[in-house]
Amino acid sequence: MTKTTIPVHLDINGHHHALEIEPRVTLLDALRDRLGLTGTKKGCDHGQCGACTVHVDGERVLACLTLAAQAQGRAITTIEGLAREGELHPVQAAFLEQDAFQCGYCTSGQIMSAVACIREGHAGSDDEIREYMAGNLCRCGAYPHIVAAVRQAALEVAS
Amino acid sequence: MRDFSYLRAGSVDAAREAAALPGAMLLAGGTTLIDLAKCGVAEPDTLVDITHLKGLDRITVDERGATIGALARMGHVADHADIKSRFPAISEALWQAASAQIRNMATMGGNLMQRTRCPYFRDPSNFPACNKRQPGSGCSAIGGVTRGHAVLGASDACIAMYPGDLAVALAAFDAVVHLGERRVSVDDFFLLPGTTPDREHAIEPGEMITAIEIPGSAAARRSTYLKIRDRQSYEFAAASAAVGIEFEADGRTIRDLRVALGGVATKPWRARAVEAALNGKVLEPDAVRAASLLAVEGAVDHGANHYKIALAPRVVARAILKLGETA
Numbered sequence: 001m002t003k004t005t006i007p008v009h010l011d012i013n014g015h016h017h018a019l020e021i022e023p024r025v026t027l028l029d030a031l032r033d034r035l036g037l038t039g040t041k042k043g044c045d046h047g048q049c050g051a052c053t054v055h056v057d058g059e060r061v062l063a064c065l066t067l068a069a070q071a072q073g074r075a076i077t078t079i080e081g082l083a084r085e086g087e088l089h090p091v092q093a094a095f096l097e098q099d100a101f102q103c104g105y106c107t108s109g110q111i112m113s114a115v116a117c118i119r120e121g122h123a124g125s126d127d128e129i130r131e132y133m134a135g136n137l138c139r140c141g142a143y144p145h146i147v148a149a150v151r152q153a154a155l156e157v158a159s
Numbered sequence: 160m161r162d163f164s165y166l167r168a169g170s171v172d173a174a175r176e177a178a179a180l181p182g183a184m185l186l187a188g189g190t191t192l193i194d195l196a197k198c199g200v201a202e203p204d205t206l207v208d209i210t211h212l213k214g215l216d217r218i219t220v221d222e223r224g225a226t227i228g229a230l231a232r233m234g235h236v237a238d239h240a241d242i243k244s245r246f247p248a249i250s251e252a253l254w255q256a257a258s259a260q261i262r263n264m265a266t267m268g269g270n271l272m273q274r275t276r277c278p279y280f281r282d283p284s285n286f287p288a289c290n291k292r293q294p295g296s297g298c299s300a301i302g303g304v305t306r307g308h309a310v311l312g313a314s315d316a317c318i319a320m321y322p323g324d325l326a327v328a329l330a331a332f333d334a335v336v337h338l339g340e341r342r343v344s345v346d347d348f349f350l351l352p353g354t355t356p357d358r359e360h361a362i363e364p365g366e367m368i369t370a371i372e373i374p375g376s377a378a379a380r381r382s383t384y385l386k387i388r389d390r391q392s393y394e395f396a397a398a399s400a401a402v403g404i405e406f407e408a409d410g411r412t413i414r415d416l417r418v419a420l421g422g423v424a425t426k427p428w429r430a431r432a433v434e435a436a437l438n439g440k441v442l443e444p445d446a447v448r449a450a451s452l453l454a455v456e457g458a459v460d461h462g463a464n465h466y467k468i469a470l471a472p473r474v475v476a477r478a479i480l481k482l483g484e485t486a
Contacts, residue, residue: 006165022162023162023163023164023165023206024160024161024162024163024196026193045197046194046197046198047190047194047260047261050258050260053260059234059263060259060260060263061260061263061264062190062260062261062264065188065189065190065193065194065261065264066189066193066264067165067186067189067193067206067208069165069208070186070189070208070210073211113259113260116259117259120238120259122259130391130392131254131391131392132259133259134258134259134391134392134393135257135258135259135260135261135393136258
Protein backbone atom coordinates (compact mmCIF):
# COMPACT_ATOMS: atom_id res chain seq x y z
CA MET A 1 0.00 0.00 0.00
CA THR A 2 1.21 3.46 -0.83
CA LYS A 3 0.73 6.74 0.98
CA THR A 4 1.92 8.81 -1.93
CA THR A 5 -0.10 11.31 -3.86
CA ILE A 6 -0.76 11.20 -7.58
CA PRO A 7 -1.20 13.96 -10.11
CA VAL A 8 -4.82 14.33 -11.24
CA HIS A 9 -5.94 16.75 -13.95
CA LEU A 10 -9.58 17.77 -13.90
CA ASP A 11 -11.60 19.70 -16.47
CA ILE A 12 -14.31 21.48 -14.47
CA ASN A 13 -16.79 23.95 -15.99
CA GLY A 14 -14.39 24.44 -18.88
CA HIS A 15 -11.39 25.20 -16.67
CA HIS A 16 -8.37 23.00 -16.24
CA HIS A 17 -7.16 22.15 -12.73
CA ALA A 18 -4.00 20.27 -11.75
CA LEU A 19 -4.10 18.52 -8.37
CA GLU A 20 -1.69 16.40 -6.34
CA ILE A 21 -3.95 14.14 -4.23
CA GLU A 22 -4.20 10.74 -2.58
CA PRO A 23 -5.94 8.22 -4.86
CA ARG A 24 -8.77 7.80 -2.34
CA VAL A 25 -9.93 11.43 -2.68
CA THR A 26 -13.42 11.49 -4.14
CA LEU A 27 -14.48 13.95 -6.80
CA LEU A 28 -16.75 15.52 -4.16
CA ASP A 29 -13.91 16.18 -1.72
CA ALA A 30 -11.65 17.40 -4.53
CA LEU A 31 -14.31 19.91 -5.62
CA ARG A 32 -15.12 21.18 -2.15
CA ASP A 33 -11.87 20.94 -0.20
CA ARG A 34 -9.18 21.37 -2.87
CA LEU A 35 -10.84 23.65 -5.40
CA GLY A 36 -13.24 25.69 -3.29
CA LEU A 37 -16.22 24.71 -5.43
CA THR A 38 -18.55 24.31 -2.47
CA GLY A 39 -21.80 24.54 -4.45
CA THR A 40 -21.75 20.73 -4.68
CA LYS A 41 -22.97 19.50 -1.28
CA LYS A 42 -22.00 16.54 0.88
CA GLY A 43 -25.10 14.92 2.34
CA CYS A 44 -24.82 11.22 3.16
CA ASP A 45 -21.47 10.61 1.39
CA HIS A 46 -22.75 7.08 0.56
CA GLY A 47 -24.71 7.54 -2.65
CA GLN A 48 -28.11 7.64 -0.98
CA CYS A 49 -29.18 11.31 -1.07
CA GLY A 50 -28.11 12.92 -4.38
CA ALA A 51 -26.87 16.18 -2.83
CA CYS A 52 -23.49 15.74 -4.58
CA THR A 53 -24.94 15.30 -8.10
CA VAL A 54 -22.68 16.68 -10.86
CA HIS A 55 -22.40 16.00 -14.58
CA VAL A 56 -19.56 13.96 -16.01
CA ASP A 57 -19.44 14.00 -19.82
CA GLY A 58 -22.96 15.46 -19.70
CA GLU A 59 -24.49 12.73 -17.53
CA ARG A 60 -25.59 13.09 -13.92
CA VAL A 61 -23.50 11.09 -11.46
CA LEU A 62 -22.72 11.11 -7.74
CA ALA A 63 -19.47 12.88 -6.89
CA CYS A 64 -19.27 11.09 -3.52
CA LEU A 65 -18.87 7.65 -5.14
CA THR A 66 -16.58 8.83 -7.96
CA LEU A 67 -12.86 8.96 -7.34
CA ALA A 68 -11.34 12.22 -8.58
CA ALA A 69 -8.75 10.11 -10.41
CA GLN A 70 -11.54 8.36 -12.34
CA ALA A 71 -12.81 11.70 -13.63
CA GLN A 72 -9.52 12.68 -15.26
CA GLY A 73 -10.07 13.15 -18.98
CA ARG A 74 -13.82 13.69 -18.56
CA ALA A 75 -15.71 16.98 -18.76
CA ILE A 76 -17.13 17.83 -15.33
CA THR A 77 -19.95 20.34 -14.80
CA THR A 78 -20.99 21.56 -11.35
CA ILE A 79 -23.72 23.92 -10.23
CA GLU A 80 -21.19 26.77 -10.56
CA GLY A 81 -20.94 26.04 -14.29
CA LEU A 82 -24.65 26.17 -15.18
CA ALA A 83 -25.29 29.91 -15.51
CA ARG A 84 -24.14 31.54 -18.76
CA GLU A 85 -22.72 35.09 -18.56
CA GLY A 86 -24.61 35.88 -15.40
CA GLU A 87 -27.92 34.54 -16.71
CA LEU A 88 -29.44 31.71 -14.73
CA HIS A 89 -30.01 28.36 -16.40
CA PRO A 90 -33.76 27.82 -17.06
CA VAL A 91 -33.84 25.14 -14.35
CA GLN A 92 -32.26 27.50 -11.81
CA ALA A 93 -34.77 30.20 -12.75
CA ALA A 94 -37.66 27.72 -12.45
CA PHE A 95 -36.54 26.66 -8.97
CA LEU A 96 -36.59 30.31 -7.89
CA GLU A 97 -39.94 31.00 -9.53
CA GLN A 98 -41.62 27.89 -8.09
CA ASP A 99 -40.05 28.34 -4.64
CA ALA A 100 -38.71 24.80 -4.97
CA PHE A 101 -36.59 24.72 -1.84
CA GLN A 102 -36.65 25.48 1.84
CA CYS A 103 -33.27 25.06 3.56
CA GLY A 104 -31.54 24.79 0.18
CA TYR A 105 -29.02 22.11 1.08
CA CYS A 106 -30.23 19.58 -1.51
CA THR A 107 -30.95 22.24 -4.13
CA SER A 108 -27.76 22.23 -6.18
CA GLY A 109 -28.03 18.45 -6.46
CA GLN A 110 -31.72 18.74 -7.35
CA ILE A 111 -30.95 21.29 -10.07
CA MET A 112 -28.06 19.30 -11.57
CA SER A 113 -30.26 16.22 -11.56
CA ALA A 114 -33.19 18.10 -13.11
CA VAL A 115 -31.08 19.52 -15.94
CA ALA A 116 -30.03 15.97 -16.86
CA CYS A 117 -33.51 14.55 -16.30
CA ILE A 118 -34.94 16.98 -18.87
CA ARG A 119 -32.10 16.36 -21.31
CA GLU A 120 -32.62 12.57 -21.03
CA GLY A 121 -36.28 13.00 -21.97
CA HIS A 122 -37.50 11.70 -18.61
CA ALA A 123 -39.56 14.77 -17.62
CA GLY A 124 -42.66 13.99 -19.71
CA SER A 125 -45.18 13.82 -16.85
CA ASP A 126 -45.29 14.47 -13.11
CA ASP A 127 -45.06 10.73 -12.44
CA GLU A 128 -42.05 10.40 -14.70
CA ILE A 129 -40.39 13.41 -13.04
CA ARG A 130 -40.97 11.88 -9.59
CA GLU A 131 -39.51 8.53 -10.69
CA TYR A 132 -36.45 9.99 -12.42
CA MET A 133 -35.78 12.55 -9.68
CA ALA A 134 -36.10 9.89 -6.95
CA GLY A 135 -32.35 9.86 -6.38
CA ASN A 136 -32.48 13.37 -4.89
CA LEU A 137 -33.88 13.49 -1.39
CA CYS A 138 -35.26 16.69 0.16
CA ARG A 139 -35.67 16.37 3.93
CA CYS A 140 -37.66 19.62 4.05
CA GLY A 141 -40.19 17.91 1.81
CA ALA A 142 -40.31 20.53 -0.93
CA TYR A 143 -41.15 17.83 -3.47
CA PRO A 144 -44.39 19.29 -4.92
CA HIS A 145 -42.61 22.55 -5.78
CA ILE A 146 -39.57 20.68 -7.11
CA VAL A 147 -41.82 18.71 -9.47
CA ALA A 148 -43.48 21.97 -10.54
CA ALA A 149 -40.10 23.57 -11.23
CA VAL A 150 -38.89 20.62 -13.30
CA ARG A 151 -42.19 20.57 -15.24
CA GLN A 152 -41.92 24.33 -15.94
CA ALA A 153 -38.27 24.11 -17.00
CA ALA A 154 -38.95 21.10 -19.23
CA LEU A 155 -41.64 23.06 -21.07
CA GLU A 156 -39.35 26.08 -21.43
CA VAL A 157 -36.46 24.02 -22.72
CA ALA A 158 -38.78 22.31 -25.24
CA SER A 159 -40.25 25.60 -26.55
CA MET B 160 -11.55 5.15 3.88
CA ARG B 161 -8.13 3.55 3.93
CA ASP B 162 -5.80 4.75 1.20
CA PHE B 163 -4.95 2.59 -1.77
CA SER B 164 -3.03 2.91 -4.97
CA TYR B 165 -4.88 3.55 -8.21
CA LEU B 166 -4.06 2.40 -11.68
CA ARG B 167 -5.84 2.57 -14.99
CA ALA B 168 -5.74 -0.70 -16.88
CA GLY B 169 -4.67 -0.39 -20.52
CA SER B 170 -6.32 -3.61 -21.67
CA VAL B 171 -8.54 -6.45 -20.44
CA ASP B 172 -5.50 -8.71 -20.07
CA ALA B 173 -3.61 -6.06 -18.09
CA ALA B 174 -6.67 -5.54 -15.87
CA ARG B 175 -7.03 -9.25 -15.17
CA GLU B 176 -3.35 -9.58 -14.37
CA ALA B 177 -3.26 -6.54 -12.07
CA ALA B 178 -6.47 -7.48 -10.26
CA ALA B 179 -5.24 -11.04 -9.61
CA LEU B 180 -2.54 -9.73 -7.25
CA PRO B 181 -3.36 -9.99 -3.52
CA GLY B 182 -5.20 -6.91 -2.23
CA ALA B 183 -6.11 -5.70 -5.72
CA MET B 184 -9.69 -5.20 -6.91
CA LEU B 185 -11.27 -4.14 -10.18
CA LEU B 186 -13.01 -0.75 -10.10
CA ALA B 187 -15.84 -0.01 -12.54
CA GLY B 188 -18.72 2.34 -11.64
CA GLY B 189 -17.66 2.20 -7.99
CA THR B 190 -21.20 2.50 -6.64
CA THR B 191 -20.75 -0.58 -4.46
CA LEU B 192 -16.99 -0.65 -4.01
CA ILE B 193 -16.33 2.97 -3.00
CA ASP B 194 -19.35 2.85 -0.69
CA LEU B 195 -18.07 -0.32 1.01
CA ALA B 196 -14.56 1.13 1.24
CA LYS B 197 -16.06 4.05 3.18
CA CYS B 198 -17.90 1.57 5.42
CA GLY B 199 -14.62 -0.22 6.16
CA VAL B 200 -15.93 -3.42 4.54
CA ALA B 201 -13.74 -3.30 1.42
CA GLU B 202 -10.07 -2.62 2.15
CA PRO B 203 -8.29 -2.79 -1.19
CA ASP B 204 -4.57 -2.08 -1.50
CA THR B 205 -4.92 -1.34 -5.19
CA LEU B 206 -7.87 -0.36 -7.36
CA VAL B 207 -7.59 -1.28 -11.01
CA ASP B 208 -9.85 1.13 -12.93
CA ILE B 209 -11.37 -0.51 -16.01
CA THR B 210 -13.92 2.18 -16.89
CA HIS B 211 -11.74 3.63 -19.64
CA LEU B 212 -11.29 0.36 -21.55
CA LYS B 213 -12.64 0.63 -25.07
CA GLY B 214 -15.18 -1.65 -26.70
CA LEU B 215 -16.60 -3.25 -23.56
CA ASP B 216 -19.78 -1.17 -23.52
CA ARG B 217 -21.37 -2.43 -26.73
CA ILE B 218 -24.99 -3.57 -26.80
CA THR B 219 -25.94 -5.84 -29.71
CA VAL B 220 -29.43 -7.25 -30.12
CA ASP B 221 -30.70 -9.56 -32.87
CA GLU B 222 -33.04 -12.53 -33.38
CA ARG B 223 -30.80 -14.86 -31.37
CA GLY B 224 -30.59 -12.60 -28.36
CA ALA B 225 -28.65 -9.78 -26.74
CA THR B 226 -24.98 -9.45 -25.90
CA ILE B 227 -24.24 -6.62 -23.52
CA GLY B 228 -20.68 -5.53 -22.78
CA ALA B 229 -19.64 -5.59 -19.13
CA LEU B 230 -19.02 -1.83 -19.10
CA ALA B 231 -22.37 -0.85 -20.61
CA ARG B 232 -24.05 1.24 -17.96
CA MET B 233 -27.37 0.31 -16.42
CA GLY B 234 -29.14 3.48 -17.55
CA HIS B 235 -28.09 3.06 -21.17
CA VAL B 236 -29.24 -0.57 -21.30
CA ALA B 237 -32.56 0.33 -19.64
CA ASP B 238 -33.24 2.94 -22.33
CA HIS B 239 -32.01 0.85 -25.30
CA ALA B 240 -34.87 0.51 -27.81
CA ASP B 241 -34.19 -3.14 -28.71
CA ILE B 242 -33.78 -4.19 -25.08
CA LYS B 243 -37.11 -2.50 -24.30
CA SER B 244 -38.90 -4.28 -27.15
CA ARG B 245 -37.30 -7.74 -26.96
CA PHE B 246 -36.51 -7.94 -23.23
CA PRO B 247 -38.94 -5.63 -21.38
CA ALA B 248 -38.29 -7.37 -18.03
CA ILE B 249 -34.58 -6.53 -18.33
CA SER B 250 -35.29 -2.86 -19.06
CA GLU B 251 -37.86 -2.65 -16.26
CA ALA B 252 -35.57 -4.35 -13.73
CA LEU B 253 -32.87 -1.82 -14.62
CA TRP B 254 -34.90 1.38 -14.48
CA GLN B 255 -36.56 0.36 -11.23
CA ALA B 256 -33.15 -0.16 -9.63
CA ALA B 257 -31.23 2.52 -7.70
CA SER B 258 -31.42 6.12 -8.98
CA ALA B 259 -30.76 7.75 -12.35
CA GLN B 260 -27.35 8.95 -11.10
CA ILE B 261 -26.32 5.49 -9.91
CA ARG B 262 -27.59 3.90 -13.14
CA ASN B 263 -25.38 6.29 -15.11
CA MET B 264 -22.35 5.14 -13.11
CA ALA B 265 -22.99 1.45 -12.44
CA THR B 266 -21.97 -1.02 -15.12
CA MET B 267 -23.69 -4.29 -16.10
CA GLY B 268 -20.69 -6.36 -15.00
CA GLY B 269 -20.34 -4.44 -11.77
CA ASN B 270 -24.05 -4.93 -11.10
CA LEU B 271 -23.52 -8.69 -10.98
CA MET B 272 -20.78 -8.13 -8.37
CA GLN B 273 -23.05 -6.00 -6.15
CA ARG B 274 -22.83 -7.02 -2.49
CA THR B 275 -25.65 -7.57 -0.03
CA ARG B 276 -27.26 -4.65 1.81
CA CYS B 277 -27.35 -6.63 5.10
CA PRO B 278 -26.83 -3.83 7.66
CA TYR B 279 -24.68 -6.10 9.83
CA PHE B 280 -22.38 -6.86 6.89
CA ARG B 281 -22.08 -3.12 6.18
CA ASP B 282 -21.14 -2.13 9.73
CA PRO B 283 -17.93 -3.86 10.87
CA SER B 284 -17.22 -1.52 13.78
CA ASN B 285 -20.51 -2.23 15.53
CA PHE B 286 -20.93 -5.84 14.37
CA PRO B 287 -17.59 -7.65 14.19
CA ALA B 288 -19.32 -11.02 13.65
CA CYS B 289 -20.10 -11.63 9.98
CA ASN B 290 -19.28 -14.86 8.19
CA LYS B 291 -19.43 -13.07 4.85
CA ARG B 292 -16.74 -10.58 5.88
CA GLN B 293 -14.77 -12.77 8.26
CA PRO B 294 -15.35 -16.50 7.77
CA GLY B 295 -16.01 -18.27 11.06
CA SER B 296 -16.80 -15.07 13.01
CA GLY B 297 -20.54 -15.80 13.24
CA CYS B 298 -23.69 -14.08 11.97
CA SER B 299 -24.97 -10.95 13.69
CA ALA B 300 -28.18 -10.97 11.63
CA ILE B 301 -29.51 -14.26 13.01
CA GLY B 302 -31.46 -13.22 16.09
CA GLY B 303 -31.20 -9.58 15.06
CA VAL B 304 -33.42 -7.27 13.04
CA THR B 305 -34.28 -9.40 10.02
CA ARG B 306 -36.95 -7.53 8.09
CA GLY B 307 -34.75 -7.35 5.00
CA HIS B 308 -33.21 -10.81 5.19
CA ALA B 309 -33.65 -13.87 3.01
CA VAL B 310 -36.33 -16.52 3.47
CA LEU B 311 -34.99 -18.75 0.68
CA GLY B 312 -31.49 -20.16 0.21
CA ALA B 313 -30.17 -19.12 3.62
CA SER B 314 -27.90 -21.22 5.81
CA ASP B 315 -26.89 -21.35 9.47
CA ALA B 316 -23.88 -19.23 8.50
CA CYS B 317 -25.64 -16.41 6.62
CA ILE B 318 -29.15 -15.10 5.89
CA ALA B 319 -28.11 -12.03 3.87
CA MET B 320 -30.42 -11.21 0.98
CA TYR B 321 -29.29 -10.76 -2.58
CA PRO B 322 -30.43 -7.15 -3.23
CA GLY B 323 -30.26 -6.76 -7.01
CA ASP B 324 -32.97 -6.60 -9.68
CA LEU B 325 -31.16 -7.10 -12.99
CA ALA B 326 -29.81 -10.57 -12.17
CA VAL B 327 -33.31 -11.73 -11.22
CA ALA B 328 -34.51 -10.92 -14.74
CA LEU B 329 -31.33 -12.45 -16.19
CA ALA B 330 -31.96 -15.68 -14.25
CA ALA B 331 -35.50 -15.94 -15.63
CA PHE B 332 -34.26 -15.84 -19.21
CA ASP B 333 -31.23 -18.15 -18.91
CA ALA B 334 -28.60 -15.45 -19.35
CA VAL B 335 -24.94 -16.40 -19.51
CA VAL B 336 -22.01 -14.50 -17.99
CA HIS B 337 -18.90 -14.23 -20.17
CA LEU B 338 -15.67 -14.38 -18.18
CA GLY B 339 -13.42 -13.87 -21.18
CA GLU B 340 -13.62 -17.25 -22.94
CA ARG B 341 -15.30 -19.05 -20.04
CA ARG B 342 -19.12 -19.07 -19.93
CA VAL B 343 -21.18 -19.49 -16.75
CA SER B 344 -24.97 -19.43 -16.52
CA VAL B 345 -26.32 -16.69 -14.27
CA ASP B 346 -27.86 -19.39 -12.09
CA ASP B 347 -24.41 -20.94 -11.53
CA PHE B 348 -22.63 -17.57 -11.29
CA PHE B 349 -24.36 -16.74 -7.99
CA LEU B 350 -23.49 -19.13 -5.15
CA LEU B 351 -25.62 -20.16 -2.19
CA PRO B 352 -24.05 -19.13 1.14
CA GLY B 353 -23.84 -22.67 2.59
CA THR B 354 -20.80 -22.81 4.87
CA THR B 355 -18.85 -20.30 2.73
CA PRO B 356 -20.93 -17.10 2.53
CA ASP B 357 -17.74 -15.12 1.88
CA ARG B 358 -17.73 -16.64 -1.60
CA GLU B 359 -20.63 -15.14 -3.56
CA HIS B 360 -19.71 -15.56 -7.22
CA ALA B 361 -18.23 -18.31 -9.40
CA ILE B 362 -15.43 -16.04 -10.53
CA GLU B 363 -11.77 -16.83 -9.94
CA PRO B 364 -8.84 -14.49 -9.31
CA GLY B 365 -7.56 -13.34 -12.68
CA GLU B 366 -11.03 -13.52 -14.25
CA MET B 367 -13.16 -10.55 -15.27
CA ILE B 368 -16.73 -10.30 -16.54
CA THR B 369 -16.55 -9.20 -20.17
CA ALA B 370 -20.17 -9.51 -21.30
CA ILE B 371 -23.65 -10.80 -20.49
CA GLU B 372 -25.53 -12.80 -23.10
CA ILE B 373 -29.31 -13.22 -23.02
CA PRO B 374 -30.89 -15.74 -25.41
CA GLY B 375 -33.85 -14.35 -27.31
CA SER B 376 -37.21 -16.03 -26.70
CA ALA B 377 -40.91 -15.41 -27.07
CA ALA B 378 -41.18 -15.46 -23.26
CA ALA B 379 -38.52 -12.76 -22.95
CA ARG B 380 -40.41 -10.64 -25.48
CA ARG B 381 -43.61 -10.85 -23.42
CA SER B 382 -42.12 -10.20 -20.01
CA THR B 383 -42.25 -7.86 -17.07
CA TYR B 384 -40.49 -7.08 -13.80
CA LEU B 385 -42.77 -6.32 -10.87
CA LYS B 386 -41.05 -4.79 -7.86
CA ILE B 387 -42.84 -4.19 -4.56
CA ARG B 388 -41.06 -2.05 -1.96
CA ASP B 389 -41.51 0.08 1.14
CA ARG B 390 -41.50 3.28 -0.91
CA GLN B 391 -42.38 3.74 -4.54
CA SER B 392 -38.93 4.42 -5.91
CA TYR B 393 -35.21 4.31 -5.08
CA GLU B 394 -35.56 1.34 -2.74
CA PHE B 395 -34.62 -2.32 -2.68
CA ALA B 396 -37.32 -4.91 -3.24
CA ALA B 397 -39.46 -6.27 -0.42
CA ALA B 398 -40.30 -8.88 -3.05
CA SER B 399 -40.03 -8.81 -6.82
CA ALA B 400 -40.70 -11.10 -9.75
CA ALA B 401 -39.34 -11.32 -13.28
CA VAL B 402 -41.93 -13.14 -15.38
CA GLY B 403 -42.17 -14.03 -19.07
CA ILE B 404 -44.86 -15.99 -20.93
CA GLU B 405 -45.13 -17.56 -24.33
CA PHE B 406 -48.63 -18.72 -25.19
CA GLU B 407 -49.72 -21.45 -27.60
CA ALA B 408 -51.48 -20.32 -30.79
CA ASP B 409 -54.80 -20.21 -28.89
CA GLY B 410 -53.44 -17.26 -26.88
CA ARG B 411 -54.56 -18.85 -23.57
CA THR B 412 -52.52 -21.99 -23.04
CA ILE B 413 -49.10 -21.39 -21.51
CA ARG B 414 -46.29 -22.90 -23.59
CA ASP B 415 -43.25 -21.41 -21.82
CA LEU B 416 -43.43 -19.65 -18.47
CA ARG B 417 -40.39 -18.07 -16.78
CA VAL B 418 -40.42 -16.95 -13.16
CA ALA B 419 -37.60 -15.66 -10.96
CA LEU B 420 -37.81 -13.93 -7.58
CA GLY B 421 -35.92 -11.03 -6.04
CA GLY B 422 -35.90 -9.54 -2.57
CA VAL B 423 -36.51 -12.85 -0.83
CA ALA B 424 -33.50 -15.11 -1.39
CA THR B 425 -29.75 -15.24 -0.95
CA LYS B 426 -29.30 -15.25 -4.73
CA PRO B 427 -31.47 -14.54 -7.79
CA TRP B 428 -34.10 -17.25 -7.36
CA ARG B 429 -35.53 -19.12 -10.32
CA ALA B 430 -38.94 -20.55 -9.41
CA ARG B 431 -39.01 -23.65 -11.65
CA ALA B 432 -41.80 -25.29 -9.63
CA VAL B 433 -44.17 -22.45 -10.58
CA GLU B 434 -43.15 -22.76 -14.22
CA ALA B 435 -43.69 -26.56 -14.24
CA ALA B 436 -47.09 -26.26 -12.57
CA LEU B 437 -48.42 -23.83 -15.18
CA ASN B 438 -46.73 -24.89 -18.42
CA GLY B 439 -49.35 -26.55 -20.62
CA LYS B 440 -52.22 -25.08 -18.59
CA VAL B 441 -54.73 -22.43 -19.58
CA LEU B 442 -53.98 -19.14 -17.85
CA GLU B 443 -56.68 -18.80 -15.23
CA PRO B 444 -56.50 -16.63 -12.05
CA ASP B 445 -57.16 -19.33 -9.43
CA ALA B 446 -54.67 -21.73 -11.01
CA VAL B 447 -52.07 -18.96 -11.24
CA ARG B 448 -52.53 -18.03 -7.57
CA ALA B 449 -52.30 -21.66 -6.45
CA ALA B 450 -49.19 -22.33 -8.53
CA SER B 451 -47.53 -19.12 -7.35
CA LEU B 452 -47.49 -20.49 -3.80
CA LEU B 453 -44.85 -22.95 -5.03
CA ALA B 454 -42.47 -19.98 -5.41
CA VAL B 455 -41.77 -20.05 -1.68
CA GLU B 456 -41.57 -23.83 -1.21
CA GLY B 457 -39.07 -24.50 1.55
CA ALA B 458 -39.00 -20.89 2.75
CA VAL B 459 -37.87 -20.29 6.34
CA ASP B 460 -38.42 -17.00 8.12
CA HIS B 461 -36.32 -15.36 10.85
CA GLY B 462 -39.07 -13.41 12.53
CA ALA B 463 -39.52 -9.97 10.99
CA ASN B 464 -39.00 -11.22 7.42
CA HIS B 465 -41.99 -13.57 7.67
CA TYR B 466 -44.08 -11.20 5.54
CA LYS B 467 -41.95 -12.03 2.49
CA ILE B 468 -43.32 -15.59 2.45
CA ALA B 469 -46.86 -14.23 2.06
CA LEU B 470 -45.86 -11.39 -0.26
CA ALA B 471 -43.70 -13.17 -2.84
CA PRO B 472 -46.38 -15.51 -4.25
CA ARG B 473 -48.78 -12.58 -4.62
CA VAL B 474 -46.15 -10.63 -6.54
CA VAL B 475 -45.58 -13.63 -8.81
CA ALA B 476 -49.31 -14.13 -9.39
CA ARG B 477 -49.92 -10.45 -10.10
CA ALA B 478 -47.05 -10.35 -12.62
CA ILE B 479 -48.30 -13.47 -14.44
CA LEU B 480 -51.89 -12.21 -14.54
CA LYS B 481 -50.75 -8.79 -15.76
CA LEU B 482 -48.95 -10.43 -18.68
CA GLY B 483 -52.00 -12.57 -19.37
CA GLU B 484 -54.18 -9.48 -19.75
CA THR B 485 -52.05 -8.31 -22.66
CA ALA B 486 -52.64 -11.61 -24.52
